[in-house]
Amino acid sequence: MGSPLTIGLIGAGTISGQYLETIGRLDDLALVAVADLDAARAAATADACGATATTVAQLLRRDDIDAVLNLTVPAAHADTSLATIGAGKAVYVEKPLAATVEGARGMLDAAAAAGVVLGCAPDTVLGTGVQTARAAIDGGAIGRPVSATATMVTPGHERWHPAPDFYYQPGGGPLFDMGPYYLTTLVTLLGPVVSVTGAASALRGERVIATGPRAGHRIPVATPTHVTGALVHASGAISTLLMSFDAVSTHAAPIEVHGTDGSLAVPDPNLFSGDVRLDTGGGWEVLPVSAGYRQAARGYGLADLLWSGAFAGDPTAGRAQGTLAFHVLEVMQAVLTAATEARAIPLTTTTPRPAPVPLDPR
Known part of the structure; x- marks a missing residue:
């Protein structure tokens, strides 16, 4: 190089x-x-x-x-x-x-x-987890993609982060903090979004830092801490999003993609690898790694x-690319706007579906 x-x-x-x-x-x-x-x-x-x-x-x-x-x-x-x-x-x-x-x-x-x-x-979408799922979808393993779910539930980052203040200010919260992993994955798998609806809440006005030199310090909450959204992709697929700092746990797969011929369980998009599971009617099976940077x-x-x-x-x-991140940012902002205005919000941006990553030893 x-x-x-x-x-x-x-x-x-x-x-x-x-x-x-x-x-x-x-x-x-x-x-x-x-x-x-x-x-x-x-x-x-x-x-x-x-x-x-x-x-x-x-x-x-x-x-x-x-x-x-x-x-x-x-x-x-x-x-x-x-x-x-x-x-x-x-x-x-x-x-x-x-x-x-x-x-x-x-x-x-x-x-x-x-x-x-x-x-x-x-x-994280460049690793073997999301890219193996992408290869399965592109190869027709689930038929035509119909829908997806993206679920992230955690009590909040003040449990482990010594200075979590910015997570609870505009530009933070579960949607802006964790949403980019899930939404970038959804766009990578299903393509850009054309419109969204949403709902959001913030059940607590402050959080208490649990670790580090400021343990016990109270910080204000100025952004939604529980957000749901429905995303319509240009392809016609519809994704459902749940991002929360207000609950404890979930048994749901981080991302599932459902098609006319099968379903995929996609690993945590905050990680670079993990098992991709496919069910075409005979039970779940783990797919072999087939794409992505192995050491990402x-x-x-x-x-x-x-x-x-x-x-x-x-x-x-x-x-x-920044254009992809810009589209994801507009999706997040549109979900919050939809939650406030109780209406569907059309997107003004789009982005090419990122090119797949062939299996790469790096």
């Missing part, structure tokens, strides 16, 4: 460790600089990775950085990405693309005008953009 893609990290919080582990083992990616609002955290992260700690402004001025990995909180995604694009650098953003559709639209417009790559998580982990979306040619003259190449 020649010289590695050089990366500057902005935001060295909890999720950064998973990205840095991936960057550390892929020869095609190289971390050179780290910036964070907490200078001590930036220094510790940079020291552990053999990179340089710096400020955001200094990082964006560096000539030796090809792409910025934006792992800031959702409320800062748009401003940080726009500053990066304004500096002429590519940016790969942790999900969601932005806290609002308006902010995300500005990011896409700026990236297109500058001719730089704009990518976005989640990249957080950061493979950025690597896939590189491997697909996005940094070699075609910024739109690759699967974890």
